[in-house]
Amino acid sequence: MAIRKIHEVGDPCLTKVCRPVTEFNDRLHELLDDMADTLEEAGGVGLAAPQVGILRRVCIVEDEQGEIIELINPEIIVETAGEQVGAEGCLSVPGKYGIVTRPMVVRVRAQDRYGTEFEVEDEELTARCFCHEIEHLDGHLFVEHIDHFLTDEELKEYLEDEE
Ligand code: ZN
Numbered sequence: 001m002a003i004r005k006i007h008e009v010g011d012p013c014l015t016k017v018c019r020p021v022t023e024f025n026d027r028l029h030e031l032l033d034d035m036a037d038t039l040e041e042a043g044g045v046g047l048a049a050p051q052v053g054i055l056r057r058v059c060i061v062e063d064e065q066g067e068i069i070e071l072i073n074p075e076i077i078v079e080t081a082g083e084q085v086g087a088e089g090c091l092s093v094p095g096k097y098g099i100v101t102r103p104m105v106v107r108v109r110a111q112d113r114y115g116t117e118f119e120v121e122d123e124e125l126t127a128r129c130f131c132h133e134i135e136h137l138d139g140h141l142f143v144e145h146i147d148h149f150l151t152d153e154e155l156k157e158y159l160e161d162e163e
Contacts, residue, residue, distance in 0.1 A: 001030075001033045001034060001036075001037050002034050002037065002040045002088060003034070003037050003041050003134050004034050004035070004036050004052040005049075005052065006038065006047075006051050006052060006060050006091050006092060006097050006141075007051055007052065007092060007094045008092050008093070008094065009054055009062040009073070009090075009092055009141060009143070011053075011136060012026060013050050013051075013053050013055060014050055014136070014139065014141060015050065015139040016050060016055050016091055016139050017085075017137075017138050017139050018049065018050055018055045018056050018057045018058075018136075018137045018138070018139075019055060019057065020056075020057050020060060020073050021057055021072050021073055021111070021135075024072070024106050024111070024113060024115040024152045028058070028072070028113060029113055030107065031049065031052075031054060031056075031058060032058065032060065032113055033052045033071050034052070035039075035047050035049065035052060035058070036060060036068050037061050038052060038065075038080060039060060039062065039068075039091075041143075042091050044091045045059045045061065045125065045126075045129050046059065046060065046062065046133040047059065047060050047091065048130040048131070048133045048136030049137075050136055050137065050139070050144075051091060051092050051136060057070070057072065057073045057137045058070075058072050059071050059074065059133035059134065059136065060133075060136065061126060061129045061130060061133055062129075064126060065124045069120060069129075070112060070113055071108060071110040071120075071133070071134070072110055072111040072112065072113065072115075073110060073111050073135075074082060074109070074110035074130075074133075074137070075108065075110070075123050075130075076087055076107070076108055076130065076131065076134060077107050077108065077109045077119070078105075078106070078107040078121075079103035079105070079106050079107075080103065080104075080105045080107075081103070081104045081105040081123070082103070082104045083101050083102065083104060084101070084102055084103070084104045084124060084126065084127070084128065084155045085099060086099065086100070086102075086158065087100075087136060087150060087155060087158040087159065088100040088128065088132065088146075089097060089140050089142075090132070090142055090143075091139060092141070093141065093142070093143060094143050095105055096143075096144065096149045096150075097149065097150045097155050097156070097158075098143060098147070098148065098150060099144070099146060099147070099148030099150070100128075100132075100142050100145045100146060101145070102127065102128045102131050102132075103122065103127060103131070104123055104124065105122070105127055106121070106122065106123075106127035106130045106131060107120070108120050108121070108134070110112055113163055114128060
């Protein structure tokens, strides 16, 4: 297990369409373990493989119970129950936040680290995170959805509203 370097906006690896995972081997497991360490160290709630320079369809999301959900070759299959509007940031865009509208509930179909298919559904922050991380796998960043980066005052207002 090791901490990997998080690539930041401007790095070409963040704009590439990632390839599907076909081999569920030790190398994948090492990547997933390293990504969990890297996420914990960085203090985020989600991380996608291209953020650590690996152009494969792999991402992890920490849910509100603090469990890490590993998503290999994930696909959003249902977005339901309205929208949520909130401040969003990214470990590859350090210190910057913007307002992004996302579906309130998201259902994802993916494979686990052994290749077994499963579905997971979550809401609010975790649903936001599913959308954000899966977008990374197609080379997209949340900044494409925002009008502007929040000022410190705007961010403070948003964080206060959420508490
Ligand atoms: Zn991100």
